[in-house]
Amino acid sequence: MTSPSAGTGAGIMRLHPDGTASRGSRILGIVVLVSVVVFLYVALVASAPDKSLDAQGQLVRIMYLHVPSAIACYTAFFVTAVASGMYLWKKTVGWDALASSSAEIGVLFVALTLLTGSIWGHTTWGTWWEWDPRLTSTALMFVLYLGYLALRRAIIDPVSRAKQSAILGIIAFVNVPIVHYSVDWWRSLHQTATVASLDPKIDGLRLFALMFGMVVALLLYVWLMMHRFRLAFAEAALEAKGLDLALAERRAEARADGGSVPPSVTTGGAS
Amino acid sequence: MPDLAADSMLRGSMLRDAAMVVGKDLRLEWRSRVTLSQILPFALLVLILFAFALDPDRRILEEATPGLFWLAVLFSMLLAIQRAYAVETADGVIDALRLSDLDPAGIFLGKAAGIGLHLLVLEVVLFVGVTVLYGATPHGGLLVVATMLLATTGLAAAGSLYGVLAAGLRVRDTLLPILMLPVVAPVLIAGTEAFSAAYANASGDGWKWCGLLAAFSVLYLAIGIFAFEPLLEES
């Protein structure tokens, strides 16, 4: 293990000593960066505008961001639900850190989905918001998972925070289809035009741009997760470390109070 | 953890405990009259505020009656849930609940039944209020009643579950709305659409919304029965 101060590895693999980077995350980071550049080239330059939308041909390029970020946010919330379930089963810190990290990144991607959807809405319907079924259920999911993050911040005790947010993580995900289904029903009564324009006929290089966009979004999600998970794990380790310190202080307080620290504590004692 | 709920269901203690809890809640309401003297007036106030907001003489109120009705129910529901769990978190009662031999699933169903009954009373009053204040003449009575019962079950089950989730927290008053309202949005949609169908004398296509409400209720009753125990433990 090289000395922590000088940073590990050399050249492009030189990692910051304190950070959450590792060989794996650095390699994936490079892959993500390269694929983003390729994606931008294909999405913005190489692929032709969509003739069927006449003057708005260029606008189809917004879809290359909108659809992938939607895919990424559903993936993130699915990971949160699975990690929450695993936490209830295994009760280890790792699963809780995974669930919370994925939820936070999911909220970021939901925000992106809403932003790109709203800009797309302004170009085609002239209003910054359209009660299109998918946009509406995405907005509801946004608030729902903001509530999940708010619940995590509201609970101090790490164990009960993990357990309660695990249960909410599962219930929230179970809600996604219900919200989706009822909103689709709700809007399908009133108009179908918006649904059609959200999926303009896509083929050729444009289809590649869209598909490649999804791959890049998922790679980016995994990369962000590697760092966010390690940050959450480090914070949990810090909390645990704080506990040992508090335990030592508490026992010092006992001696100061004139009480004697019990034999089994000093000999066998807590690990 | 789930096996506890399953075997207590077999012993039938779940329903008996639920009856005990809802009996206690009704007696508590009888003594304190919080719903009658505070939540009910609030519900009517909401209807009046809608009228200020929507210019009564331009028929908007009458057309929007189904939606406004269910919005008023949703806001009153938040107060009813806050009250239902404020009672349980006061003065160490939650410890007494844990120490008692009451089956957690029974407590969940009891609290849900309590919230549901309070909501039904509120809905009846709101229904009269909407009919009188907004001049909306109701049709399709069967669909209206069915929607009310199913929606109330769903709201009560979700409310009882989210109520205990937020119960132990200092910030529960501000956290409960953002946790609950996105979850009960489908009930608002289904309720409004079913009522619109009833009011438009086209009860036929209102029934599929009742199906959605029934599915929502069954789902939340099931989740509640199994998730209530760990939540009560942690709150």
Place this chain on the structure above:
Amino acid sequence: MDAVVRFRAAVCLLGRFPALAGVDLDVAAGEIVLLQGPNGAGKTTLLRACAGLVPVTEGQAGVLGVDLVADRRPVRPLVGLLGHSTGLYDDLTVVENVRFWSRAGRSQRADADAALARLGLDGRLASVPVARLSAGQRRRTALAVLVARRPRLWLLDEPHAALDQDGRDLVDGLMVDAVAAGATVLFASHELDRAEAVAHRSVTVAGGTVNGLLAGAGQEVPVA
């Protein structure tokens, strides 16, 4: 009968604060044990831990044969906890509260009425909402709930607080009667003169640690 309470190097956390940082305690059946110690020493947490309300994160902890570290819930119906908070519904009357909580604890109605009588609450006070009672009367009502449950282990947190003289005599009498009926009592108190008169043994709690092994208890080194 082995020890009703057996703690070895037990650690309990309240959030991130180690309220109990290492407890060694034995309480044999039929004993009345007094917990002494300054405020914030961990007396309340220890009583709540015995009641299975606080997770024991390290060490060994057993009450009435239930291993609290593995699953602490089964011990709850067996114990009676009298804390600083009363655990009563303010809007319900005294008799409604005692009857509800005793039924919730699977006791019979007769136990509830007997408890009310024993605590002198079966007269005028019975139909008074708890919200309108004085602190002492609320404490008596909470005691009535505990008596009605007929627990095998009494866990009392400063039972004498807020009670007048005959109230305190009543509490001492209840403790002695409970032990006579085969229960065990563990209580914390600051009124040392009265408490030491009734207690068989006294244990000191300081800085979340307790050294309360019975004289004869072997010095086994707990499995780390």
Place this chain on the structure above:
Amino acid sequence: MGVVLAEASAWTYVTATYAVTIGLLGGYTAWLIQKGRKVGRQLPPEDRKWSS
């Protein structure tokens, strides 16, 4: 309204969307890496098993 939209303003929407996306993702990444280092610094190296 669609037809009137000139080719140029279509591009401004597209670039705005890409700028917002890259800005948000970039900002979050910067915050994440920086906080990772801040927290990592307080942990002894053996607790950071991903970097050994």
